[in-house]
Each structure stands twice: as structure tokens, then as C-alpha cells.
Amino acid sequence: MSWIVRMIVVLPALAALIGLLARRRRAVAAGVAVSVSAYVAVLGLIQWVAPSRSADIDTIGGLPLGDLSVPLHLLSDRVSGLVSFVVALVVLGIQVFTVWYLRDDARYGQFAATVSLFATGMLLLVQSGDLVLMLVGWEIMGWCSWLLIGHDSERAAARRAAYKAFLVTRVADIGMVVGIVALSVRARSTDLMAVLTATGDGTLLTVGLVGVVIGVAGKSGLVPFHDWLPDAMEGPTPASALIHAATMVAAGTYVIARLFTLYAENDTARTLLAVLAAVTMVYAALLALAQTDLKRMLAYSTLSQIAIMLSALAAAPAELGPGAGISHLLGHAFFKALLFLGAGWLSVLAGGTAIVALRGRLRPTGALRWSMGIGLAALAGVPPLVGFFTKDTVIDAALEGATGGGGLRAWLVVVALFVTVVLTAAYCTRAWLLLDTPVAATGELPDTAPAVVAEEDVAVVTTADSADDAEVERVHAHGHATITLSAALVVSVLAALTVVGTLFLASLRGGVHVGLLSALLSLLLLAGGAYAVWFLSDRGRVDVAERIPGRVREPAVRGFGVDTAYVAVGRAVTTVARLVVALDRDVVDAYPRGTAVVARAAGRAGERGHRGVPSLSLLSLLVGVVLVAVLGVTAWR
Amino acid sequence: MIHLSLPAALAALLAGLGVYGVLARRNAVLVLIGVELILNAANLLLVTAGSRPGAPLSAGPVITLFVITIAAAEITVALAIILVMFRRTGHIDLTAVPDLSDEPEPAGEGAP
Amino acid sequence: MTTRDIVFVAVGAVTALSALLSVTTKHVVHAALWLLVSLGSLAGAYLVLGQELVGLVQLLVYVGAIVVLVLFALMLTRAPIGPHAEIDTPRWQRVAGAVLGGATTALLASLLLPLFAGATADLDRPSTTTPQIAQAIFGTWVWPFELLSVLLLVALVGAFAVSRIVLQRDGADRHDADHPDHPDHHDSHDDGDRTAATTAVTSEPGTGRVG
Amino acid sequence: MSGLPPWLEVVVRAVAVLAAFLVLPLLVGQTEHKVMAHMQGRLGPMYAGGFHGWAQLVADGVKFVQKEDITPAKADRWAFRLAPFVALIPYLMALAVIPLSPTVVGADVDASVVLVLAVIGVGVIGTLMAGWASANKYSLLGAMRAAAQLVSYELPMVLAVASVALAAGSLSLVSIAEAWKPWWLLWQLPGAIVFLVAALAELQRPPFDMPLADSEIVFGAFTEYTGLRFAFFLLAEYAGIVVMSLLFAVLYLGGWSGPFEQWLGWLWTLLKGFLVAVVVIWLRVSWPRMREDQLQRLAWVWLVPIALLQLALTAVGVVMTS
Structure with missing residues (x-):
């Protein structure tokens, strides 16, 4: 058993190494990447279903750090088993899909190897029973996300997005490191169990938990660190799927879930988390409604969904445990991977990801149409798909928290959740209507789409442009390739999992817990939101986003200029640094130089x-x- | 048997001539000649003093040898400096106001 | 007056006379040659005083090396043949020098002559022979001796370094001399003007000034 | 000789030294003529005097005496005229203190080695004077070259001699030669080689004849000299060969040690010196002239370190054997 857990971590790393060595030989690289991820998925399955539940597993021995105990243990229990299985499964799907998707990319080998390494990071984080190992996995993912987003490194936009993602998450990682240090110092150990059971300085605990929340906010894209995630769409679609579905952005949820017993007792950190999550989920859902690019819309929906997971952890009562957050993490992994891979498929067919280009392209595609429909429905939370169950588990947990003395924090979360349900339903419906309504239908009613709006729409499209330019170029260069059976199978299997994924969660404590009242309420809200969009868009003939005034919509597409704010922050930091340098050089060093001048x-x-x-x-x-x-002589004489 | 006032008088004379040489010459090498004369006066005085009966530690001749060595070292460095001066200014005239700036000057040969 | 006294007076007269000539002659190189004579006869004076080793070392170092170096330096600094007025300082300074020299001599003589009055050295049994000097140097005086070797080394390196620096600057100057349009980068004003003029000329190929 | 009155003894010795000074260089010169000629497959001078041209150099001398003594108009008259003597007299003094045997010596001085080295060092001043006073660029160049060369090579030479003096524990040539043992041939071999090379350079003999280099600077410092003064320079050169050869014989070859040294010692010294002189001539025939930079490099990179090593080796030997 313990060897299985170790292999789950080590094998992808080996696959990354081999893949890097064999990067020139495409077949070898693909074979290694796919077979190893398949093997790891099987191992994850074994770990999940194996009878022995909890195990503390030794790795390379502890680090000799004096008083501080750093055992570097792995911790295998039912949560980690399930999560690692799902992660491995998603990674397997992405690897298979990538073989087809990057069929013409000269640097496929590097990409596949990086995906393997990325999986290593996530699996290490999932399996780790030690804060240091957790941080290692966390940082591996940060680095790999830089590599993956910047895969098309000849494009300036991709490079910028990669650096942006790296820098923003790095800044937030300062909080993560501070938090981990504080927690370790408090427990005099980095072992997870020791940290969880330690009693001691409350201030240190608060600092540690708040720090971790800040780190999580960076990686998971909570406000104000959210803006890197939409930009990360510059990476190839499989990379987006990987980052969004089960790994990097969800890692924060997993970390906080692991530390849940500590959070349950600390109001400060939880309140911060709740506020961030509530703001993010509503804000991101609103922005998703306005997007002109399918991938960017999905990215904002990811932000919103991640916030939902975290809100479960922020609002759920202590006795309920972190199950609700984990369960939404897993469900989201299925349908978001499905949506991204489907979007990738669709973009190959349509030659772009801009919604203008994709309008009505879904209708004639058969299996893809079904898959996207299932994915969007799951995202919106339509029963009996997995999204419905997990989301309502979260709402139920938050309601329980609110009624069970959670106070203002929990109510805030509950309200935000219901608003988000409406908005999610709205943008999912909008996306479906736009993708599925035949283009000819819009042409029949030119007078309902005023020329002004059309012009603005064009302007918006040209400014935001297609997120995945590389894909457009690829399609232009090689034509529309027919999808391979295996890639199509991946999408289909993910769709199937989205339907039946709830079964996986049954074994999770507090995994599925739907309250009747909240479920009914959310269904009503869902239907209302969907109907409103359907009505406003004139049954799909018009983009509902065009009803939004242009001067609001255009900045919304651009994320309200948060990027500019980031740049301003960067400038400010640089200015402060320059000031410090100037002070050092012109004031402090002036004295030594003054002595030289003198x-x-x-x-x-x-x-x-x-x-x-x-x-x-x-x-x-x-x-x-x-x-x-x-x-002298006279005197001497 | 020799009267030691004779070499002492010669030493005094040589020192005076050396002083005159140092002051009467503007050619740097010739000034050095005056310096050498003064040094030799000192040497002669040392030898003279060392020749007195009962002079301890053989100090006279030994220190004279030392002074000769030091003179050799001194003349080497001094001539090196004089050659530097010649290359920089094109003359070794000590009545000219010296230029002590850090920057190299154009070679003196080209100057009018 | 013993025989040695007479010999010493003769040798000393040569020494003093050649020293006088070496500081007064108008011929640059002759001054060095008279110095040679003076130092050589001083070596003779040392022999008369019974200090054989000192005399020989005087001959070896002063005459054989130092005067050669002085001559060498004079020739490198373009010593002219024939009398040369410009090797002497102005007349008043020479007068002052003569007065000071005389004062020095008078001062020293007034001090030394009474000190050495009546003192004699019995040189038939010399008190310091070469082995004794050797033993003194490597016994009593060994530390000053070692220090002296360090001094020699420092002087050697110093002389080398001094001449080396100038050689490099020389090289830079020569490099500049190859490009008369840019004579010296320190002379920026002039340089700028010339550069501007050059560009003006080259930028107007049609005016006929160039072609 | 000890029976003579002091003044007569001085006169006899002076005359003997002068005679040797006049005869030995001629002998070396004649040897050079003939040895060079035979090495180059020629006969050499064959007519003057009858037997193999033995009187050739005498005839040369007569010719020089008859020539007009020219002093260039722009020359520094006195320095120009005195230069040959300044070059010549040091070798005369050196020859006076070099012993042929313990008894056959011009003047037995205590520190005769230092004296020889000191006066040989003075010789360069003659060349310098001649070169500068000629008012001729070639002469000046030759003089500069000579000065640089002689100052450079004096150091290894003094060091090599110091090594021998250290081995013998004396500064007197007589004592050094008497302390000499046959195995010194091996012990002092590096020093001997250094001394021989440095001596060649001091004499400005090929391959170290850059100061004269007739293909480059006419005849160096002696370009403007004619007649007897030129002959004196030539005489100084051959006297230099004699002095250096005898010095080498005394310092490194044991001087008069050989069979019947009581009676024939002076002959052994002369023979050994003559042998060395032949080697010097031989080197002139067989080696091309070096370049100026090679010259300095040889002195400072090879000879000085070797001489210092020899000094250290000698010191070790002296400490071991004492």
C-alpha cells in the first residue's frame, strides 16, 4: 500500500524526465506520458478502494533541522485516495486528448513532460502529510503553470500571460510561505498531524491560517489575485483544462480542507476566506456573463466555482467537516475538464474560440454537442448531473453553518451562493444558446440587432480577440483535422463521469448532502436565471451580453482593468525599490563617496x-x- | 698611520659640493649627481669614523656597504621616474613648473 | 705627515677637484664622467684608509653600475654634445647654492675637524678585514641586511612598475596618433569640432569639396 | 723574486704584466685568424713573417699606427680621445691580479675576485663614451646596446663567481684556485656555463655582438674610430678574451693544478686559458647573432635563475662538507 502511494508521486516525475529526454521522438514521448498516467490512474484507484484507510508513509527520511521536526511523511487516507484518483483520471484524459490536440506541435514532447511534472506536483500535494512537501508540490505546480501557459513562447501574449500567472501567484505565495512557517513554528513540526493537533499561540495560528488563505487566494484566483487566470487561456487548451479542472486552482481548496479543523476554530481566517470567496464568486460570474470568448468565459466560471468550493470551507460548521468543498472540487474537476476539452475540440472545428466565430457551430457535431450540453448543464447545476449534487451540498453546508451559529459570515456566503446560482445559470444558458442556435437564425432578424451594437460587438471582439491564437494559427496552417477516436472517447467518458460522478462521492464523509429546501430554492433560481436569459436573448437569436451597454461591457471583457492595476502595483513596487536604491545610493552611500570626494x-x-x-x-x-x-650647532656649542 | 681629520675634511668638502650641485643644476640627472656626492660624503665619513681605533661592531664599513646598496636602489627608482618625466613632458628641467595632473599629456616630442 | 697622509691628500685632491668639475661643467655628459673620476678616486681613498672591501664595492657598484645608469639616462634624455647653458639654474640660485654649499662645508668642517683632531688610525694592522666585515654583516647586522634585500626587491619592482605604466600610456597615445582626426579623447572640445567638420564634409558629397 | 728590493720588484712585475698584456692578446688574435680560417676551410693569413703568416697582427698594428688619427668635427673631443684608454686600462688592471701560479702574479690582492669584476665593469664606460662622443647615431645606438647588455650580464656573472668564492671560502683568486678539486668540474658546472655565456656577452663577442652588429649599425660605438685608437679597441677586445679565459681557467678549471705544478703551474694556467680562448673563437664561428630581446630574455630568464640555483647548490655543498 505504502509503495503504491509512493509510486503515485514518483512515476509521473519519472515520466516527465523520460519525456524530456525523449522529446524529439514524438511516439515515445506520447507513449510514456499516456501509459504512465494510465498506470497512475490505476494506482490511484487501488489507493482509493484499498481496505487500509489511513497510513503515515515514510519518504526520504526527515530533515535534520535541530528543534524543528521535518519528517517529510506522506499521508494516505480516503480523501487523498479519492482526490489523487480523480486527478490521475483527469490527467490521463488530458494526456490522451493532447496527443491529438497538439498533433502538429513541434514541442509536443516538452508539453507532455510538463503535464506529467505538473501531475507530480499535484499528486505530491495531495499525498503529502507534511507542510514542506505540500509547499514543494505547490511550487512545482506554480513553475509548471508558467511553462504550460507560455508554451507558445513565440507569441508575446503567451509570454506575458505566463509571467503574469507566475508573478501573481508568487506574490501570493509569500503569504503561503509565511503561513506555513508560522504553523510549523507553532507546532515545532511540519508534520500535518502535529500541526493539526498542536495547541499553542493563537496569534501564530491566526497568522499561519491567514497566510495560507492569501497563498490560496493567489493560486485559486480569488479577488484580488484573480486576473491571471483568464489570461492563462493563452496556453493550449489542454493546459487550461489541466490547470482549471483538478489541479492548480483546486489545490488551494485541498490545502484548506486538510487544515479544516484549524480553520473551524479560527474566525479571522475564515471570515477573510468567506469574504474573498463571496466577492469572487459573484464578480467572476458577472464577468463570465459578459465575455466574448468561450475560453475566457470558462475561465471566469472556474474562478466562480473555485470560490464556491472555498465558501463551503469558509461557512460549513465544524462538525460537518470539509467534505462539501472536496466534493465540489471533484465534481468540478469532471465537468470543467469536459468543458475545456470540448471547447478545444470545438475550436479546432471552428478555427477559434471567440464566440462570434463559434456561433451555432455546436449544432451539427453530434457527440460533442451532447458533451458540451451535459457539461454546461452540470456547471449550471441541473439535476441529476454531478454539478447539481455538489453545489447543493455546498449550499446546504453553508445554510447549516448560517443557521448553526455561523453568523454574518455564513449568511454572506449563502446569499452569494444563491446569487451565483442565478448568474451561473444565466451564463451557461447564454453560452448554450450562442453555441447551439444556428447562425442563419440570427440573420433572419437583423433589425433586432442594432447596427451600433454590432459594431461594438466587433470592436469588443477585435480588442479581446481570440484567447487561443495559437489554435487559430494551427487551424489555418493545417486545416480542420478530424478528431481521433481516443480523443473523442476522452470527451465522452468525461461526459459520462459528469453524469454518474456523484457515485464517487458517496464514500466521502459529507460528500453528498442535499437539503430539500435549499435544493428546491436553487432549482427555482436556476430555472429563473435560464428563462430570463432565454427570454432576453430572444430564444437564442441575440447574444444576451449585447444587451449590456457597451461602455460597461467592454471593460468587463477586459476584467475592468485589473491588469492595469497589477501593472500599477508592479510600477509602485519598482518605484519604491528605485526609491530605496536611490536612498541607498544617494543618501547612505553619499557619505563614503563624500569622503572620497573630500x-x-x-x-x-x-x-x-x-x-x-x-x-x-x-x-x-x-x-x-x-x-x-x-x-643646532651654535646651541650645542 | 693616517690622520683622520683629512678624510673628515674631504667629506665636508664633498658634502658642500654636493649641495651646490643639487642647487646649481636644472637637469634632473645632474641633480642626482649632486645627491650621489652627498651620499658619498656620508660614506666617507662613516668609513673614517669606522677607522678610529676601538670602533665597535665594524659599524663603519658595514653601514657604508648598506648605504651603497641603498644608493643603488635609489638611483634605479629615481632614473625610472626621470625617464617617465622625460616621456611625459619631453624635458627633465627642474625649473619648469611640474604638471601633476592625472591625465596623460600628449607626448612632448610633438609639442612646439 | 705620514706617507699615507700624502697619498690620501693626493687622491683626495683628485676626488674633490673632479667633484667640483662634475657640478660645474657645462657639458652634460662630462659631469657624469667627472663623477666617475670622483667616485673612482674615492674608491682609491677607501683603499688608502685600509677599507679594501668598501673600496672594491664602491668601484663595482658606483662606478660599474650607477654611473653607467646615469650615463644611460643622460643619453636616453638626449644629452647634447658640447657646452650647454640650460643645464644650470639662474645665476642668483647658483650663488645661493654656492653660499649654501660653502655653509654646509663650513658647518661640517667646524663640527668634524675638532672631533677628529689628532685622531689617527694605525692601518698596518687594520682593525677590520674582509672576513670580519663578513662576520659582522651576517652576525650583528643580519636583520638590517635582510631588510635591505627587501628594499632592493621593492626598488626593482617599483622601477619596473613606473616605467611600465608609461609604456601603456605611450601605446594609447600612439594609437591615437594613427587617427589624426581624433587626437585625444580628453581634448573633447577640439575633438567635437573636428568631428562635426568631418561629418559636414562627408554628408555633402555633391558640393565638390570632397570629390 | 723576493730577493729584489721593493721598488725594483714593482717595476719588474709591471713590465711583466705589460708584456703579457701586449703579447697574449696578439697570440689570441692570431689564433682566431687561423682557427677561424681552418674552421671555414680557408688558410688564413699566410705571408706576413713567413711561417704561416705569424706576423700578420704585428703588420696590422703597424698599419694602424700609420693611419691618420681622425676626430669627427662635431665630436666631443676629449671623451672621444679618452674612450679607447678607458676601455683598455680595466683589462690591464684585471690582468695584473690574475695569477698564473701562486707565485707568478702581477699583484696579489686580498679580494682579487672583486677587483677583477669591478674593473671589468668599468670597461663599458669606454664604449659608452666612444658611442656618445662620436656624434653619430649608429655609434650612440651601439653604445646603448652595449650598456644595456653589459649591465644585464654583470649580474649573472657576479653571481656565478660568488658561487665559486663561496665554495672556496675566499675572495682571493689564488686561494680559490688552490681550494679547487677536480669534482668541482661537476659541482660548479652550471655556474661555469653561466660564467662563460656572461663573459661572452661582456666581451660583446658573437653570438652577443649586437653592439657592433656591422650589418645593422655599421660598427656600433667604434664606427668613427680610425688608426691607433681603433686598434686599442681591438686590443681591448682581445685582452678581454685573455682576461676572461684566464679567469675561467683559474676559477673553474683549477688554474695551475696539473703534473709538476710546482714548476710548470703557470704553463698549465696558460694552456687552460688558451683552450677556453679557442672555445670562445669556436663559438664565434658556429653561432649566429642573437636578437636584442633574446639577449635580455636569456640573461634574466635563464642565466640569473641558474646562477641563483648554483649559489644555493654551492651553499648546500659547503654546509654538507664542512
């Missing part, structure tokens, strides 16, 4: 003084010497 000036002055004519100087010198000697 010494030089003194030297110059002395030089002036020495500019005598040598022979005259010699004369006066000798006159002096002789005079002194004469005086």
Missing part, C-alpha cells in the same frame, strides 16, 4: 601646494636644513 579635493589642494618649481623648492629646503643645522 579626499580627492584635499589631494587636489595638496597637489596645488606641491606645484612648486623643484629647484626652488630644493633651494628653500636646503636653506632651512642648513639654518637649522647652524642653529
Whole structure:
């Protein structure tokens, strides 16, 4: 058993190494990546269903750090088993899909190897029973996300997005590191069990938990760190699927779930988390409604969904445990992977991801149409798909928290959740209507789409442009390739999992817990939101987003200029750094340099003084010497 | 048998001539000649003093040898400096106001 | 007056006379040659005083090396043939020098002559022979001796370094001399003007000034 | 000789030294003529004097005496005229203190090694004077070259001699030669080689004849000299060969040690010195002239370190054997 857990972590790392060595041989790279991820998925399944539940597993031995105990243990229990299985499954699907999707990419080998390494990071984080190992996995993912987003490194936009993602998450990671250090210091150990059971300084605990929340906010894209995630769409679609579905952005949820017993007792950190999550979920859902690009819309929906997971952890009562958050994590993993891979497929067919280009392209595609429909329905929370169950588990948990003395924090979360349900339903419906309504239908009613709006729409599209430019170029260069059976199968299997995924969650404590009242309420809200969109969009003939005034919509597409704010923050930091440098150089260093200047000036002055004519100087010198000697001799006599 | 006031008088004379040489010359090498004369006066005085009966530690001749060595070192460095001066200014005239700036000057040969 | 006294007076007269000539002659190189004579006869004076080793070392180092170096330096600094007025300082300074020299001599003589009055050295049994000097140097005086070797090394390196620096600057100057349009980067004003003029000329190929 | 009155002894010794000074260089010169000629497959001078041209150099001398003594108009007259003597006299003094045997010596001085080295060092001043006073660029160049060369090579030479003096524990040539043992041939071999090379350079003999280099600077410092003064320079050169050869024989070859050294010691010294002189001539025939930079490199990179090593080796040997 313990070997299985170790292999789950080590094998993807080996696959990454081999893949990197064999990157020139496409078949080898693909074979290694797919077969190893399949093997890891099987191992994950075994770990999940295996009878022995909890195990503390040794790895490379502890680090000798004096008083601080760093055992570097892995911790295997039913949660980690399930999560690692789902992660491995999603990774397997993505690897298979990538073989087809990047069929013409010269750097496929590197991409597949990076995906394997990324999986290593996530699996290490999932399996780790030690904060240090957790941080290692966390940072591996951060680095790999930089590599994956910047995969098309010849494009400036991709490079910028990669750096943006890296820098934003790095900044937030400061909080993560501070938090981990604080928690470790408090427990005098980095072992998860020790940290959870330690009793001690409350301030340190608060600092540690708040720090971790900040780190999580960075990686999971909570406000104000959210803006890197939509930009990360510059990466190839499988990379987006990987980052959004089960790994990086969800990792924060998992970390907080692992530390849930600590959070349950700390109001400060939980309130912060609740506020961030509530704001993010509503804000991101609103922005998703306005997007002109399918992938960007999905990205904002991810932000919203991640916030939902975290809100469960922020609002659920202590006795309920973190099950609700984990369960939404897993459900989201299925349908978001499905949606992204479907979007990737669709973009290959349509030659772009801009909604203008995709309008009505879904209708004639058969299996893809079904899959996307299932995915969007699950995202909106239509029963009996997995999204319905997990989301309502979260709502129920939050309601229980609110009624069970959670106070304002829990109510805030509950309200935000219901608003989000409406908005999610709205943007899902909008997306479906836009994708599925035949284009000819819009042409029949030109007068309902005023010319002004159309112009604005064009303007918006050209400014935001397609997120995955590389895909457009690829399609232009190689034409529309038919999908391979295996890739199509991946999408279909994910769709199937989205339907039956609830079964996985049954084994999770508190995994599925739907309250009748809340379920009915959310269904009503869902139907209302969907109907409103259907009505406003004139049965899908018009983009509902065009009803939004252009001067609101255009900044909304751009994320309300948060990017500019980031740049401003960067500038401010640089300015402060320059100021410090200037202070150091012009104020602190001025004294030493001043001494040099003074010494030089003194030297110059002395030089002036020495500019005598040598022979005259010699004369006066000798006159002096002789005079002194004469005086001395006379005195001596 | 020799009267030691004779070499002492010669030493005094040489020192005086050396002083005159140092002051009467503007050519740097010739000034050095005056310096050498003064040094030799000192040497002669040392030898003279060392020749007195009962002079301890053989100090006279030994220190004279030392002074000769030091003179050799001194003349080497001094001539090096004089050659530097010649290359920089094109003359070794000590009555000219010296230029002590850090920047190199154009070679003196080209100057009018 | 013993025989040695007479010999010493003769040798000393040569020494003093050649020293006088070496500081007064108008011929640059002759001054060095008179110095040679003076130092050589001083070596003779040391022999008369019974200090054989000192005399020989004087001959070896002063005459064989130092005067050669002085001559070498004079020739490198373009010593002219024939009398040369410009090797002497102005007349008043020379007068002052003469007065000071005389004062020095008088001062020293007034001190030394009474000190050495009547003192004699019995040189038939010399008190310091070469082995004794050797033993003194490597016994009593060994530390000053070692220090002296360090001094010699420092002087050697110093002389080398001094001449080396100038050689490099020389190289830079020569490099500049190859490009008369850019004579010296320190002379920026002039340089700028010339550069501007050059560009003006080259930028107007049609005016006929160039072609 | 000890039976003579002091003044007569001085006169006899002076005359003997002068005679040797006049005869030995001629002998070396004649040897050079003939040895060089035979090495180059020629006969050499064959007519003057009858037997194999033995009187050739005498005839040369007569010719030099007859020539006009020219002093260039722009020359520094006195320095120009005195230069040959300044070059010549040091070798005369050196020859006076070099012993042929313990008894056959011009003047037995205590520190005769230092004296020889000191006066040989003075010789360069003659060349310098000649070069500078000629008012001729080639002469000046030659003089500069000579000065640089002689100052450089004096150091290894002094060091090599110091090594021998250290081995013998004396500064007197007589004592050094008497302390000499045959195995010194091996012990002092590096020093001997250094001394020989440095001596060649001091004499400005090929391959170290850059100061004269007739293909580059006409005849160096001696370009403007004619007649007897030129002959004196030539005489100084051959006297230099004699002095250096005898010095080498005394310092490194044991001088007069050989069969019947009581009676024939002076002959052994002369023979050994003559052998060395032949080697010097041989080197002139067989080696091309070096370049100026090679010259300095040889002195400072090879000879000085070797001489210092020899000094250390000698010190070790002295400490071991004492």
C-alpha cells in the first residue's frame, strides 16, 4: 500500500524526465506520458478502494533541522485516495486528448513532460502529510503553470500571460510561505498531524491560517489575485483544462480542507476566506456573463466555482467537516475538464474560440454537442448531473453553518451562493444558446440587432480577440483535422463521469448532502436565471451580453482593468525599490563617496601646494636644513 | 698611520659640493649627481669614523656597504621616474613648473 | 705627515677637484664622467684608509653600475654634445647654492675637524678585514641586511612598475596618433569640432569639396 | 723574486704584466685568424713573417699606427680621445691580479675576485663614451646596446663567481684556485656555463655582438674610430678574451693544478686559458647573432635563475662538507 502511494508521486516525475529526454521522438514521448498516467490512474484507484484507510508513509527520511521536526511523511487516507484518483483520471484524459490536440506541435514532447511534472506536483500535494512537501508540490505546480501557459513562447501574449500567472501567484505565495512557517513554528513540526493537533499561540495560528488563505487566494484566483487566470487561456487548451479542472486552482481548496479543523476554530481566517470567496464568486460570474470568448468565459466560471468550493470551507460548521468543498472540487474537476476539452475540440472545428466565430457551430457535431450540453448543464447545476449534487451540498453546508451559529459570515456566503446560482445559470444558458442556435437564425432578424451594437460587438471582439491564437494559427496552417477516436472517447467518458460522478462521492464523509429546501430554492433560481436569459436573448437569436451597454461591457471583457492595476502595483513596487536604491545610493552611500570626494579635493589642494618649481623648492629646503643645522650647532656649542 | 681629520675634511668638502650641485643644476640627472656626492660624503665619513681605533661592531664599513646598496636602489627608482618625466613632458628641467595632473599629456616630442 | 697622509691628500685632491668639475661643467655628459673620476678616486681613498672591501664595492657598484645608469639616462634624455647653458639654474640660485654649499662645508668642517683632531688610525694592522666585515654583516647586522634585500626587491619592482605604466600610456597615445582626426579623447572640445567638420564634409558629397 | 728590493720588484712585475698584456692578446688574435680560417676551410693569413703568416697582427698594428688619427668635427673631443684608454686600462688592471701560479702574479690582492669584476665593469664606460662622443647615431645606438647588455650580464656573472668564492671560502683568486678539486668540474658546472655565456656577452663577442652588429649599425660605438685608437679597441677586445679565459681557467678549471705544478703551474694556467680562448673563437664561428630581446630574455630568464640555483647548490655543498 505504502509503495503504491509512493509510486503515485514518483512515476509521473519519472515520466516527465523520460519525456524530456525523449522529446524529439514524438511516439515515445506520447507513449510514456499516456501509459504512465494510465498506470497512475490505476494506482490511484487501488489507493482509493484499498481496505487500509489511513497510513503515515515514510519518504526520504526527515530533515535534520535541530528543534524543528521535518519528517517529510506522506499521508494516505480516503480523501487523498479519492482526490489523487480523480486527478490521475483527469490527467490521463488530458494526456490522451493532447496527443491529438497538439498533433502538429513541434514541442509536443516538452508539453507532455510538463503535464506529467505538473501531475507530480499535484499528486505530491495531495499525498503529502507534511507542510514542506505540500509547499514543494505547490511550487512545482506554480513553475509548471508558467511553462504550460507560455508554451507558445513565440507569441508575446503567451509570454506575458505566463509571467503574469507566475508573478501573481508568487506574490501570493509569500503569504503561503509565511503561513506555513508560522504553523510549523507553532507546532515545532511540519508534520500535518502535529500541526493539526498542536495547541499553542493563537496569534501564530491566526497568522499561519491567514497566510495560507492569501497563498490560496493567489493560486485559486480569488479577488484580488484573480486576473491571471483568464489570461492563462493563452496556453493550449489542454493546459487550461489541466490547470482549471483538478489541479492548480483546486489545490488551494485541498490545502484548506486538510487544515479544516484549524480553520473551524479560527474566525479571522475564515471570515477573510468567506469574504474573498463571496466577492469572487459573484464578480467572476458577472464577468463570465459578459465575455466574448468561450475560453475566457470558462475561465471566469472556474474562478466562480473555485470560490464556491472555498465558501463551503469558509461557512460549513465544524462538525460537518470539509467534505462539501472536496466534493465540489471533484465534481468540478469532471465537468470543467469536459468543458475545456470540448471547447478545444470545438475550436479546432471552428478555427477559434471567440464566440462570434463559434456561433451555432455546436449544432451539427453530434457527440460533442451532447458533451458540451451535459457539461454546461452540470456547471449550471441541473439535476441529476454531478454539478447539481455538489453545489447543493455546498449550499446546504453553508445554510447549516448560517443557521448553526455561523453568523454574518455564513449568511454572506449563502446569499452569494444563491446569487451565483442565478448568474451561473444565466451564463451557461447564454453560452448554450450562442453555441447551439444556428447562425442563419440570427440573420433572419437583423433589425433586432442594432447596427451600433454590432459594431461594438466587433470592436469588443477585435480588442479581446481570440484567447487561443495559437489554435487559430494551427487551424489555418493545417486545416480542420478530424478528431481521433481516443480523443473523442476522452470527451465522452468525461461526459459520462459528469453524469454518474456523484457515485464517487458517496464514500466521502459529507460528500453528498442535499437539503430539500435549499435544493428546491436553487432549482427555482436556476430555472429563473435560464428563462430570463432565454427570454432576453430572444430564444437564442441575440447574444444576451449585447444587451449590456457597451461602455460597461467592454471593460468587463477586459476584467475592468485589473491588469492595469497589477501593472500599477508592479510600477509602485519598482518605484519604491528605485526609491530605496536611490536612498541607498544617494543618501547612505553619499557619505563614503563624500569622503572620497573630500579626499580627492584635499589631494587636489595638496597637489596645488606641491606645484612648486623643484629647484626652488630644493633651494628653500636646503636653506632651512642648513639654518637649522647652524642653529643646532651654535646651541650645542 | 693616517690622520683622520683629512678624510673628515674631504667629506665636508664633498658634502658642500654636493649641495651646490643639487642647487646649481636644472637637469634632473645632474641633480642626482649632486645627491650621489652627498651620499658619498656620508660614506666617507662613516668609513673614517669606522677607522678610529676601538670602533665597535665594524659599524663603519658595514653601514657604508648598506648605504651603497641603498644608493643603488635609489638611483634605479629615481632614473625610472626621470625617464617617465622625460616621456611625459619631453624635458627633465627642474625649473619648469611640474604638471601633476592625472591625465596623460600628449607626448612632448610633438609639442612646439 | 705620514706617507699615507700624502697619498690620501693626493687622491683626495683628485676626488674633490673632479667633484667640483662634475657640478660645474657645462657639458652634460662630462659631469657624469667627472663623477666617475670622483667616485673612482674615492674608491682609491677607501683603499688608502685600509677599507679594501668598501673600496672594491664602491668601484663595482658606483662606478660599474650607477654611473653607467646615469650615463644611460643622460643619453636616453638626449644629452647634447658640447657646452650647454640650460643645464644650470639662474645665476642668483647658483650663488645661493654656492653660499649654501660653502655653509654646509663650513658647518661640517667646524663640527668634524675638532672631533677628529689628532685622531689617527694605525692601518698596518687594520682593525677590520674582509672576513670580519663578513662576520659582522651576517652576525650583528643580519636583520638590517635582510631588510635591505627587501628594499632592493621593492626598488626593482617599483622601477619596473613606473616605467611600465608609461609604456601603456605611450601605446594609447600612439594609437591615437594613427587617427589624426581624433587626437585625444580628453581634448573633447577640439575633438567635437573636428568631428562635426568631418561629418559636414562627408554628408555633402555633391558640393565638390570632397570629390 | 723576493730577493729584489721593493721598488725594483714593482717595476719588474709591471713590465711583466705589460708584456703579457701586449703579447697574449696578439697570440689570441692570431689564433682566431687561423682557427677561424681552418674552421671555414680557408688558410688564413699566410705571408706576413713567413711561417704561416705569424706576423700578420704585428703588420696590422703597424698599419694602424700609420693611419691618420681622425676626430669627427662635431665630436666631443676629449671623451672621444679618452674612450679607447678607458676601455683598455680595466683589462690591464684585471690582468695584473690574475695569477698564473701562486707565485707568478702581477699583484696579489686580498679580494682579487672583486677587483677583477669591478674593473671589468668599468670597461663599458669606454664604449659608452666612444658611442656618445662620436656624434653619430649608429655609434650612440651601439653604445646603448652595449650598456644595456653589459649591465644585464654583470649580474649573472657576479653571481656565478660568488658561487665559486663561496665554495672556496675566499675572495682571493689564488686561494680559490688552490681550494679547487677536480669534482668541482661537476659541482660548479652550471655556474661555469653561466660564467662563460656572461663573459661572452661582456666581451660583446658573437653570438652577443649586437653592439657592433656591422650589418645593422655599421660598427656600433667604434664606427668613427680610425688608426691607433681603433686598434686599442681591438686590443681591448682581445685582452678581454685573455682576461676572461684566464679567469675561467683559474676559477673553474683549477688554474695551475696539473703534473709538476710546482714548476710548470703557470704553463698549465696558460694552456687552460688558451683552450677556453679557442672555445670562445669556436663559438664565434658556429653561432649566429642573437636578437636584442633574446639577449635580455636569456640573461634574466635563464642565466640569473641558474646562477641563483648554483649559489644555493654551492651553499648546500659547503654546509654538507664542512
